[in-house]
Amino acid sequence: MPSSHNHSVTSDLIDIVFEKVQEIPDPRSQKGRSSNISIADFFMYGLGVFHNKNASLLTCDDKRDQPTIKENAKSLYHVEHIPCDTYLRSTIDLVQTKHIRPLFLACLAYCQRRGKLKQFQYFKEGYLAPIDGTQTFTSKSISCKNCCTKNADNPKKTTIYYHQLSTICLVKPGLKTVIPLMPEPITQQKDASKNDCEVRALERILEDLAREHYHLKLVLGLDGLYSKGPTLKLIRSYGHHFIAVAKDTDHKALLESIDDLDRKGQVRRFTYTDKRGHRHSFRYVNGAPLNKSHPEFIVNYVDYVETDPDGKVKYFNSWVTNLPIHNHMCCMKIMRGGRARWLIENETFNTLKNLGYSLEHNFGHGEDNLSSNLACLMFLAFLIDQIVELSCPLFNEALTANKRKKTLWEKQRNFFEIFVVSSWALFMKGLILQGAPEPKAKGKQVKPGEQPKRKMISIRSLFPDTA
């Protein structure tokens, strides 16, 4: 049965992004501007390539003159004129990456207006937001002026060029959906003698967040490389909180202080065993100096060990935080918040690299901003998909009907190429119909070993304009 829902959140988000791309300044020379392809066309088409989970720009280029694709690019992504892949790359390369930020902001504001961010509330102090970096490009031969460089570990010390992205997502333990904020490219910075790095990228993220989301307070989930005095002080100065991994090798003075506090009876311990027989053991204390260099910087501390029924250690970690630890419940909550960093590794990077989006594929490097801009557009497609999954009954019906996201993405790509569709709502209904299970035949039993007859579902009845 066709869905009773007639509203598509995808349509809302594509419209919002389309409105915002109009504000991207045109970096082309006067000669370039004389073409009838607008900056909005380049960005909306680029977004469409990633939203449809295409594996390369070249395969899209081969099909761009097909009438069905032209029609759908217009009706679904507002693309008036599809550029060739070379023109798309050379133009997007010219646009500064910061101009993509408003597209993320507009999608997040939509999510907020619809009350969907409430699902992510975990700490009263702010949204839990792990940060992690990922490499998006590496090469010995291809480079641009924004590449970071390092020497290969071989006798010739060949130069390796690379780009990374520092990614920050709103997450909640137990919730698979994540909300990525605009990623921060880790690239060669102007006037910098050293390579850019994750800590410097965090400084820029904090500055941008303060300007764009003044009221958005976060509990940042950080790995050990951030658990240094200056970085944690900076986070606190912006009014955010942190849960940062504190490895014993990096924090000898802190651990000595914890031992002192333990001797004074101030460190609290508790253990519980879950239904699987796994033991969870905690130690925590409030008010320990972070290290000798910053004795005035007082943090709270949690360590945690999980062991299986045979006593084998399954997980161990320790964190410093500026969240108060009032009791055992607080301590467990902080542990779960600290462990939620895997959501960025698993639900974000793994999905983007292996489940349809092809994050590590080189869609084009360019001379200036192309590499970062395409990676950010891919994250934008991912953000749209995540918000749609959170809030669109029509999409979730299509996902249920097709069982797996990978199947759904394949069908979405095929539909886009085969059927002329005038709206996202109709598009989703087509995906629901094509994935729908066969209705049971009335009064007729299928004998063992016999294949049930497949009933043809008339997709063409939904899309009478099909070419």
Ligand SMILES: [Zn+2]
């Ligand atoms: Zn580069």
